[in-house]
Amino acid sequence: MNNVLQINGLVKAYNAGKPNEIAVLRGIDLSVAKGEVVALVAPSGAGKTTLLQIAGLLDVADGGDLSIGGDSVQGLNDAKRTQMRRREVGFIYQFHHLLPEFTALENVTLPQLANGIATAAAEARARALLDSVGVAHRASHRPAELSGGEQQRVAYCRALANDPKLLLADEPTGNLDPETSDLVFGALMKLVREAGLSALIATHNLDLAARMDRMVRLEAGRIVPA
Numbered sequence: 056m057n058n059v060l061q062i063n064g065l066v067k068a069y070n071a072g073k074p075n076e077i078a079v080l081r082g083i084d085l086s087v088a089k090g091e092v093v094a095l096v097a098p099s100g101a102g103k104t105t106l107l108q109i110a111g112l113l114d115v116a117d118g119g120d121l122s123i124g125g126d127s128v129q130g131l132n133d134a135k136r137t138q139m140r141r142r143e144v145g146f147i148y149q150f151h152h153l154l155p156e157f158t159a160l161e162n163v164t165l166p167q168l169a170n171g172i173a174t175a176a177a178e179a180r181a182r183a184l185l186d187s188v189g190v191a192h193r194a195s196h197r198p199a200e201l202s203g204g205e206q207q208r209v210a211y212c213r214a215l216a217n218d219p220k221l222l223l224a225d226e227p228t229g230n231l232d233p234e235t236s237d238l239v240f241g242a243l244m245k246l247v248r249e250a251g252l253s254a255l256i257a258t259h260n261l262d263l264a265a266r267m268d269r270m271v272r273l274e275a276g277r278i279v280p281a
């Protein structure tokens with residue numbers, strides 16, 4: 056089995072058993088092969104964030120199977136899940152969520168230090184990543200001194216810092232104007248392709264979705280081909 060992400064029969068409800076129960080995921084079957092970039096398209100409220108948070112081991116499903124890199128997350132305790140998330144998954148949000156008191160370089164270096172990489176090697180990798188998306192000249196600046204597009208490119212580098220197997224992105228250009236979004240998405244795809252990464256990228260933007268390898272829709276709690 057070569058799939059980096061494999062999801063079978065995943066279900067998730069909020070407020071289970073209460074009158075306001077919402078069954079958001081009703082049996083999700085989805086796989087992402089090695090090196091494949093899949094666009095996840097759905098209207099707001101359909102459950103994209105819920106699915107990505109579960110796939111990224113930030114939330115737990117009520118049922119179904121999920122494996123990353125061939126390893127099932129079933130039955131893992133919190134410590135093991137955290138370890139797996141740190142080592143195998145990169146996550147990108149709609150807003151950059153960079154640490155405001157640290158520079159761009161430090162934001163990309165710190166997750167590596169947390170993973171046991173030596174400082175010099177971590178900084179060298181951070182510089183190489185920043186360079187490959189054209190923001191190396193901003194390495195010593197803090198997020199507040201960067202443009203929206205630059206902030207997002209730094210966040211992409213941070214997501215790739217620990218050389219994950221799987222990249223998950225929730226509207227990674229969602230807060231940018233269309234022109235910047237187009238440019239910055241190109242930078243993201245460059246990073247992903249250079250690393251041979253597998254990725255699941257949620258977007259409303261059908262032009263961006265068309266630049267990925269495959270598009271799936273999330274509808275009524277299930278995945279349907281686009």
Ligand code: ADP
Binds near residue numbers: 079099100104106
């Ligand atoms: P999307 O990312 O596609 O906009 P979400 O996954 O954020 O969708 O939300 C799917 C549905 O689940 C929405 O109806 C939302 O209101 C609901 N929801 C999301 N998170 C919670 C929560 N923590 N508690 C209750 N309902 C939630």
